[in-house]
Amino acid sequence: MFKSFINEIERVKRDSIYATTLLVLPIFALIFFVCFFSKSGIKNLPIALLDNDKSSLSRRVADMIESTAAVEIVFSVESSHEGLELILDGKAYAVVVIPDNFENNCLSGNTTHIELYNTGTNISTNGFIERDIQTVATTFGAGVAIEYLQAAGELYNKALATVMPIRIAEHTLFNPYMNYAYYLAPCFMAMMVVIFTLITTIYALYGSKITSVAKLVATCLPVTVTMSVLSAIMLFILFGVIGVPLKGSITIIALANAMLILSYQAVAILFVGISGSLHTALSLGGGYSVIAFTFSGFTFPVMAMAVVLQIFSHLFPFTYYMNIFIDQAMRGAEWYISLSDLGYMMLFLTLPLFVYRRL
């Protein structure tokens, strides 16, 4: 087996396609994601303001919007049509409208409003803009009402309770800074490990004559070792460079990484076993690896998918890997919580048994 392994290493040196997919491209992919997630958080999303009142109170609202984290007023427009054109031109993400007589209504105790026109075409920017403008509008409205009651002789606390009898104290668990990089970087980087493991293992198996189990293991081993090293670098980048929280067990995460690589190698063996050609195996492997992202439920939860797709989502080791990663890295779960997910991943290791004779 050791001799076969050495032969495989020699093959990596000789075969530049193998070497490129095994070493060069994965490193390039990791560098890409490090650069991509180097900017922390979503800030200064450009929006337009249609201030129909142009009063000191409406300017106060504008100042409050300017001081929010995510939003920046880049355009002052004179009509809603002008605002809509800015949105359609891609220059502004939203338009905030302050109506006529805003100040007069506020001061005379009449009801007025602050309106936000959001596009909805990007859920992440939409959420950040909505959150900030709603906070400004609610805080401003409550402030005006409290001032009004205080002017009538009410104490601040009583005025506050009158205006807002119940306050909601929000505690964000597991990703307190609401950092998108913490959320997306682990998923995308692990996805790269999956793609390269699957593709490279298929290629390695096609270039080698499998005569025994030892030969099969030796053929897969260079990919296993290289991807293990790469995934260790990935973990260092995630926790050490990007700053993803690590609240649980790094041992379980390392085990999950190893299982991710081994399970996708087992899937690669299955595809080689059932495919007639390298092209077909690569096409199958490519399709299978890429769709795992959607069906991991990471961006759109599996619970919201149709039942048949919920079952389908269990056919990807990546789904279990992401469960483990979130549990251990971000949620700080006890180690035994992840054992069932690790167990499911281990089931994939039996796949080669079904096709071994066809290799």
Place this chain on the structure above:
Amino acid sequence: MRDFIKAFALEYRTIFKNGGIMIVLVFAPLFYSLLYSSGYAKEVLYNVPIAVIDHSHTASSREVIVRLNASPYIYTAFQYGDILEAQKALMERKIYGIVYIPKEFEERINSCNQAVVSLYCDAGYFLMYRQIVQGATGAIFSLNNSLAPQLPVIYQSHTLFNPYLGYGTFIMPAVLIVILQQTAMVAICMAGGVWRKERLYDRFSSSIVVTAAKVMVYCSICAVIASYILGIHYHIFGYPMCGSTADICGVIIPFILSTTLFAITLSTLFSRAEQPLMYLLWTSIPILLLSGASLPPQAFPQWMYILGKIFPSSSAVEAFIRVQTMGGTLDNVTSQTTTLWILSLIYGITATFAIKRRMPGRTTKSRTSNLLP
């Protein structure tokens, strides 16, 4: 003209003879678009399970629970006696949020003091987090409205182009454009690998003719696939179709043309048909990210956003969303369509030169100048 027809026929033969190319060029875009869209078909996440810890046990606290359950986004799956039990359920993924109502809740409301309800949200999954916050704040807001006088300033939010904030409506237009580009790119490069391996370039003398024939072949196939996606797929999944056909064509035509020419340029670098799948598959996610459709350009380095413009999908995604989803016109996307036409021109020149390098007379040089292994 004879050479053009010969190259045209040869390219079609290469595609139909090679099952792998057919799978990637024709079946993969149909399969991917169907599968991804099916995954996001329900669009909106409803009924996220949460737990309530009610230490107040009063009519007011029960009213909070009723209003939480009235929200379409969340429902009270469990009621626990203490926070430890709820935390355990959170870790076991039985629930994704906890609402804690303290003992003095009603007492404080009745004594004209502000009462506080605590909300603990799992932000490990952003969409779950958003629905819980939206559901819980909406419930408390409606309760406040029934208890307190109307605030002088009412906040009104209008979502213009995706009113229910559907996930598929948000991400699929961009994904479909990237699918079109990536499958065409890999397939064209695979065919390029076959051309080099079987020395098909040697049969021609004019690179312009070969480039034109290849462009015709792939533009015709991509146009059929794009028509299916825009005409049938869009209808099946109910994505917004606000753009006029002429404006959509004004975006899609330069996109397909630039993608084809870009891919033809790259295709001359591959000497084997399996290389493109192995080398280009991973690029789909980075290319989608660089378009700014998932994360806005403000969230990643500007140089990467600018560099991303070398891919036709980056400009096409922006333009397509603004025309098809938002109902803009070509006037609103002039900068993107201009970029696509400029890319077509540049990649037209590079494709012609790249093919020329593989032609007879340049063979000695070309065979020793494989840029890729």
